[in-house]
Amino acid sequence: MRSDTGRDGGRTFTERARREQILACAVEAIAELGYARASLAEIARRAGVSKGVVSYYFPGKDRLLEQVVADVYTRAGAAIAAATAGRTGAAFLRAYLEANLGFLADHPADIRAVTEIVMNLRGPDGAPRFAPTGEDPVLGHLEQMLRDGQQAGEFRDFDARSMAVLLRGAVDTASGRLVTDPGFDLAAYTRELMATAELATRRVR
Amino acid sequence: MRSDTGRDGGRTFTERARREQILACAVEAIAELGYARASLAEIARRAGVSKGVVSYYFPGKDRLLEQVVADVYTRAGAAIAAATAGRTGAAFLRAYLEANLGFLADHPADIRAVTEIVMNLRGPDGAPRFAPTGEDPVLGHLEQMLRDGQQAGEFRDFDARSMAVLLRGAVDTASGRLVTDPGFDLAAYTRELMATAELATRRVR
Amino acid sequence: MRSDTGRDGGRTFTERARREQILACAVEAIAELGYARASLAEIARRAGVSKGVVSYYFPGKDRLLEQVVADVYTRAGAAIAAATAGRTGAAFLRAYLEANLGFLADHPADIRAVTEIVMNLRGPDGAPRFAPTGEDPVLGHLEQMLRDGQQAGEFRDFDARSMAVLLRGAVDTASGRLVTDPGFDLAAYTRELMATAELATRRVR
Amino acid sequence: MRSDTGRDGGRTFTERARREQILACAVEAIAELGYARASLAEIARRAGVSKGVVSYYFPGKDRLLEQVVADVYTRAGAAIAAATAGRTGAAFLRAYLEANLGFLADHPADIRAVTEIVMNLRGPDGAPRFAPTGEDPVLGHLEQMLRDGQQAGEFRDFDARSMAVLLRGAVDTASGRLVTDPGFDLAAYTRELMATAELATRRVR
DNA sequence: CATGAATGAGGCTTCATTCAT
DNA sequence: GATGAATGAAGCCTCATTCAT
Structure with a gap:
């Protein structure tokens, strides 16, 4: 040995x-x-x-690609979980978005690759392997946190599901930009997304 | 003949x-x-x-796919232009988002196909053929309209570029959901996106 | 056209x-x-x-090989059916064996190929695709004709199933010999097989 | 050490x-x-x-497979030699067939494996490694014993070579059946083969 | 002795493309 | 204009074999 x-x-x-x-x-x-x-x-x-x-x-290309996704998800999930630990409501949302875009800034290729795989990898039957569905755990978690914030009276009465999809879409679009658009200003985008999230979710007087 | x-x-x-x-x-x-x-x-x-x-x-598959993109862009552009004609500021933004999501609702397959092509089609050198860059005309137009709204005093002083990217991302994510997530509620999403856009862009007193 | x-x-x-x-x-x-x-x-x-x-x-190698088997079976079956039409008992058996070995003599490669395929081709689960089983139609037909001959009193009281297997084995072994053993005398073998079949099946006084 | x-x-x-x-x-x-x-x-x-x-x-897969064949041949040969020792004519033939089918019953996997190897293993030139030829020692021995029985006046005047091939074919076919046909009755087959051999070889009065 | 690691050839399949008719 | 036929490249995968440790 x-x-x-x-x-x-x-x-x-x-x-x-x-x-x-x-x-x-x-x-x-x-x-x-x-x-x-x-x-x-x-x-x-x-x-x-x-x-x-x-x-x-x-054992096969599919497995390799699935592993890539699992790998990045694990790392990203850990980073985001660490950044949002113990937070709720607006504080959670700020930390969540910041951590997401922060991971993006640190690992743009990882996110890009995962996006490509998720969008393209299909099973033998032709069905997408990672299609986002109602049971998407990432989205589900965000949705639940938004709902909690609403019940706590911190957020206004928006449709939590739609807001979760919207915010994830805003996060995901950044990864595409980051790789293909050399002029993309991630820092500015982060500021604007956080401001938007704040304005769109806060309880209106 | x-x-x-x-x-x-x-x-x-x-x-x-x-x-x-x-x-x-x-x-x-x-x-x-x-x-x-x-x-x-x-x-x-x-x-x-x-x-x-x-x-x-x-003359080649690439040309066919490019034509698909051009085709859909033309039709979508025409629909959106018609819906937003003569409008500016918040009125434009509402009409713009509504027309975008409306086209999505009416032609989900077209949008899905274009998304796939844009993400995958590459030139002989391996470079993306439709990569969103700073010169993206679609994005440029939205950005300009946002800027106009700011100058007219209707919008707050956000980063117009980032906001344009954010809103496009929010629109695009809906197309993905529409195809793969059977539980996706486009009507609710449309309402929430328009509310978010309103709250995120309006001039704060 | x-x-x-x-x-x-x-x-x-x-x-x-x-x-x-x-x-x-x-x-x-x-x-x-x-x-x-x-x-x-x-x-x-x-x-x-x-x-x-x-x-x-x-559409795939398996299908090609299956087609080879089906093809040869069809031709061989037609030849044998034609040669044995209307015959029963010992007359049938003579004609049957003669037709079988005759087809062998005329198309040794076909028989050899089919033998190889039948022995080697497997399904995705690893199970043989052409394994001889109890339901083997070729063997079933021969067995039935032997049984008929017994009921007609022409044949002795042997186990029809075993005799069918034995005779088919004696026929099949000739195909292997024919291809690999240059000294194999098919004519002599045919005579001896027919004599053996006659002696082994005839009603003993 | x-x-x-x-x-x-x-x-x-x-x-x-x-x-x-x-x-x-x-x-x-x-x-x-x-x-x-x-x-x-x-x-x-x-x-x-x-x-x-x-x-x-x-030293290579081929050698391993050759060794498998040699191994099984040796064991089968020993068993058969022991069972037929000192016997000639019809007594030899009975013992020979019984020992062959007995070995088959006791070691079906060995026989099956050897059959597969013999049929498939080829030399670098593509020629079969174990093709049965005129010099096949197994067949040669059986042929010689049949001839001896003829000269002793115990057997009728058949073509010894053909009869040897026929009997070996009848034995070999049993191994294939044994593995793939779950309904195959080896005991019945053994009885029928021995009866057939007796009837086909004995001197007719 | 034994192992894990790596290679490279070869097999089957799919596909965009070209061409004669 | 349109078709069926054919090509050849490229992809993924399996496998016998070799080698350093």
Whole structure:
């Protein structure tokens, strides 16, 4: 047993490193070239390994892409959860939006890649694999927090579901801009989105 | 040359009909199957013609897809222009959003298809063909109208560019929801978006 | 409408010709190289066409192989049915075996290919696609004819099922020999098989 | 070299055990999954070892498969030789067929695996590795014993070669049935085959 | 001895495109 | 104008094999 074969969760050190490397290269390739052009060959090329290696670590391209999504979701979710811990109402909303756009600013490629995958990856039956539906947990959480703020009397009486969709749409659009529009000013956008959220949700006297 | 092939702009009647039919089937296929699965064969199948016909009318798949985008943009632009004609400031904004979401409600497949194409179609160099940039005419127009409203004293002093991006993002997200989220309530969303826009842009006393 | 595009059963003349050509080349390749080495590329090469053409005419390799089996079964069945028409008992058995071995002599590659496919082709679940089971129609027919001969008092009281399996095995083994054993004497084998069948089935005084 | 690695014929105890284990798992995998799906990875998985181990003990997959055949042939040959020792003529034939079908009943997977390998394994030139030819020792032995029986006046004057092929075919077909046809009655088949052999070979008065 | 890791060839399939008719 | 036919590239995947540790 050598130092580079230490086990952790059933996986060797090198295996975990390779997996992460491949995931990173997949994100990079998708963010840069788009979903359709991000072939396994391209991902392997960026990782400096042969095509077979990718298949060796992931049982199929779909699984790899799903892993990318799960990976980024996990990291983004953790960052946002940490930033919003213990907050409710307007304070939550501010922290939530700030954390979302902050993650975007720090990991634009990750978000871009996830967006591409979510929009394009389909199951064998042709149905979208990550289609946003009523049960979307991300959206559901935001909606619930908005509803809580309303019950606490902090927010006005808007349709929580629609407002949640609107705010997520405003967040998501930023990721697209960030990658393709070089003139996009994320800081200004963040300020304006937070102001808009504040004005659109606060209880009117 | 037969009697049923009257000329119009250098194109016979049947030719124009075929083109429109193919474009319509392309929209249908992309909206239903997604960008990657909408092959020329599938489009031809839906149009009830052979693959060769598609190639005959459009010099390459890319051109066909570009034409789909141009087509829908033209129709949507006309509808929105008609609805907002002569209006400025808050009145313009209301009419603009209402017309946008109205077009969405009337032509969800068109919007879905265009979204897919815009996100996926790339040039030979790999660069996005329709990437939103600073020169995006759609966005530019909205931005200008917002700026006009500010100068007229009707709107508060927000960053017009960011607000334009935000509102477009809020509009675009609705198209995605409309197709994949069966529980999405477009009417409620429209109301909430218009309320939000009103609250976020009006001059605060 | 030209002479080479005459329709027949929804298929053009060229299409039927190509299909038959591909089927023939598949038989040839499998008989010569064995199941595992008979790739689509090899089949296409023998047909003098590109790999894509095979996929153009058959929706997948499995379907092509299934078609080979169906094809040969149909032809062999027709030949045997014609040779045994109206016969029963020992006369049927003689004609049956003679027709079987005759078809073998005339189309050794076909039989060899079918044998390979039947033994190797598996479904997506890994289960054999043509596994001989109790419901095997070919075997069932022979068994029934043997039983009829017993009831007519022409045959002794053997186990009809076992005898059917035995005779089919004796027929099938000849196809293997014919291809791989250059010294195999089919005529002598035919004589001996018919003599054996006669001796093994006839009513003993 | 430890105490548990006593040498025998140049091979340690564990080495021989490993070889036998791998051979057994190869048989199992081929019998169950068929030739094409029995990959080294699958065989290694069933043996509970890594792929490298298989390569370590056998210099290539072909050699492993050849060894499987040799192994089963050796065991089957020994069993049959023991059962037929000292017998000739009809007595030999009865014992021979009984021992063959008995081995089949006791080791169906072995026979199935060998059948698959014999039918599929090819040399680099594409030629079958185990094709039955005129020099087939198994067949040759049976043929010789039949001839001896004829010269002893016990058998009628059939073509010994053809009869040998016929009987081997009747034996081999049972192995195929045994694996794929759940309703196959091996005991009944054995009885019928022995009766048939008796009737077909005995000297007619 | 044994393992995990990596390779590269080859297979099947899909698809945009071209061309003769 | 329109079609069926054919191509060839590219994609994903599986697998036997090799190698450093």
